[in-house]
Amino acid sequence: MRAPASDxxxxxxxxxxxxGTQDILRDVSLVFQPGAPTAIxxxxxxxxxxxxxxxxxxxxxxxxxxxxxxxxxxxxxxRAIVFQRPVMLRRSVAGNLAFALAAAGCPRAHxxxxxxxxxxxxxxxxxxxxxxxxxxxxxxxxxxxARALAREPEILFLDEPTNNLDPAAxxxxxxxxxxxxxxxxxxxxxxxxxxxxxxxxxxVVFLANGAVVETAGxxxxxxxxxxxxxxxxxxxxxxx
Amino acid sequence: MSGFHTAMELVLQGDASLYAIVRLSLLVSLSAxxxxxxxxxxxxAWLALTRFPGRDAVIIVLxxxxxxxxxxxxxxxxxxxxxxxxxxSWGLLFTPQAMVIAEAIxxxxxxxxxxxxTIEDLWLEYRAELEAMGATPLRRVGALLWDARLSxxxxxxxxxxxxxxxxxxxxxxxxxxxxxxxxxxxxxxLETSKGDLPLAMxxxxxxxxxxxxxxxxxxxxxxxxxxxxx
Numbered sequence: 087m088r089a090p091a092s093d094x095x096x097x098x099x100x101x102x103x104x105x106g107t108q109d110i111l112r113d114v115s116l117v118f119q120p121g122a123p124t125a126i127x128x129x130x131x132x133x134x135x136x137x138x139x140x141x142x143x144x145x146x147x148x149x150x151x152x153x154x155x156x157x158x159x160x161x162x163x164x165r166a167i168v169f170q171r172p173v174m175l176r177r178s179v180a181g182n183l184a185f186a187l188a189a190a191g192c193p194r195a196h197x198x199x200x201x202x203x204x205x206x207x208x209x210x211x212x213x214x215x216x217x218x219x220x221x222x223x224x225x226x227x228x229x230x231x232a233r234a235l236a237r238e239p240e241i242l243f244l245d246e247p248t249n250n251l252d253p254a255a256x257x258x259x260x261x262x263x264x265x266x267x268x269x270x271x272x273x274x275x276x277x278x279x280x281x282x283x284x285x286x287x288x289x290v291v292f293l294a295n296g297a298v299v300e301t302a303g304x305x306x307x308x309x310x311x312x313x314x315x316x317x318x319x320x321x322x323x324x325x326x
Numbered sequence: 327m328s329g330f331h332t333a334m335e336l337v338l339q340g341d342a343s344l345y346a347i348v349r350l351s352l353l354v355s356l357s358a359x360x361x362x363x364x365x366x367x368x369x370x371a372w373l374a375l376t377r378f379p380g381r382d383a384v385i386i387v388l389x390x391x392x393x394x395x396x397x398x399x400x401x402x403x404x405x406x407x408x409x410x411x412x413x414x415s416w417g418l419l420f421t422p423q424a425m426v427i428a429e430a431i432x433x434x435x436x437x438x439x440x441x442x443x444t445i446e447d448l449w450l451e452y453r454a455e456l457e458a459m460g461a462t463p464l465r466r467v468g469a470l471l472w473d474a475r476l477s478x479x480x481x482x483x484x485x486x487x488x489x490x491x492x493x494x495x496x497x498x499x500x501x502x503x504x505x506x507x508x509x510x511x512x513x514x515x516l517e518t519s520k521g522d523l524p525l526a527m528x529x530x531x532x533x534x535x536x537x538x539x540x541x542x543x544x545x546x547x548x549x550x551x552x553x554x555x556x
Contacts, residue, residue, distance in 0.1 A: 142458070144458060169454060175452070177555050181555070185461075186459050188465070189456075233459070237460070266421065
């Protein structure tokens with residue numbers, strides 16, 4: 087099984103996701119291009135996590151279509167995702183990484199060296215043998231990022247990567263995201279931390295109530311939102 | 327109290343017939359647990375991870391089988407293995423093997439039902455991550471079994487508890503033959519009815535001590551594993 091040359095651009099065409107009688111996503115058409123990180127902004131319940139799961143290929147939309155680099159291939163090979171609450175396997179820190187590497191098809195002979203390299207990349211080398219479930223929230227998030235990077239992704243999806251983290255842990259996670267971006271990985275991240283989107287992202291998808299309200303470059307979005315809803319969201323009003 | 331005194335003497339002096347009984351009991355119940363695990367773990371894992379019509383009914387029946395009455399299983403195995411029964415030609419009735427078969431039948435549903443629950447709970451927790459990691463179905467099952475291993479150890483203990491405490495089924499299919507198929511539980515039943523309370527009490531004490539010791543060892547393994555893997 088050969089990976090396609092590139093999974094980018096990701097094109098969502100008129101995507102809808104329905105759960106029972108409720109529309110989680112409605113008529114979402116978007117293109118994710120190579121380049122600076124994309125922030126998916128919006129209030130809670132806007133459909134940010136669902137959008138990420140659809141774009142990552144983990145969730146089949148009820149309507150519309152998704153293509154990666156022009157193909158509708160479902161293989162996850164070039165994509166990785168870190169969930170809002172990553173689940174640590176009941177193994178050591180290194181064990182978690184070794185499993186992710188093996189699942190990604192890393193040859194056994196290269197595995198040990200790759201584990202050390204990834205741990206260094208997220209500054210967890212000292213916690214090598216620690217049970218992963220005993221790590222702090224920030225450390226778990228960094229390990230989850232390392233597991234995702236183990237897949238050597240072309241696109242990295244992050245769902246609220248610094249939710250509930252203290253400033254120091256947030257800073258560490260953002261450094262890893264910057265590093266991933268600098269190494270050429272396309273980052274797509276859901277966040278409701280506007281400051282974080284400002285700090286990290288090049289463009290913004292603003293979602294409300296399951297629909298895309300506005301897409302714009304980050305600088306434009308934050309200084310001159312084109313829609314009333316986005317302006318209200320940036321002011322801190324409750325947007326439904 | 328003299329009965330208790332005699333019991334302790336038998337244990338401490340290393341009474342040969344007593345130790346033969348202990349050995350056989352352990353051999354039979356541990357063999358039954360091993361066989362039950364070989365059948366029950368894969369079946370439980372399969373049932374945890376597959377969806378098909380009638381699955382709920384299978385789970386209900388399996389869970390109900392945890393409470394199979396031992397004497398009824400003993401009777402069924404007796405009928406199967408008796409000379410005129412379908413497996414009579416095997417000549418296994420009134421042998422330790424027959425006791426292993428009966429106990430394995432009693433223990434397998436416990437192992438399978440509890441393993442199914444354990445693995446399914448872990449699967450619900452791991453599912454999204456394992457899918458996102460692109461793990462193949464085989465690798466997923468491997469991860470679930472390995473990461474649930476400490477809980478599955480407790481499942482084995484539950485099975486061993488039943489096997490070690492079993493008396494009705496092994497009495498029927500083993501026949502409680504002195505020096506051949508007499509286990510601790512059947513000997514206790516026999517000695518009590520004969521009025522030889524010291525031997526019965528000695529055996530009882532040994533049986534409880536063994537069960538406690540095995541639980542202690544497993545607890546130690548669990549604690550060690552938890553420290554290593556969380």
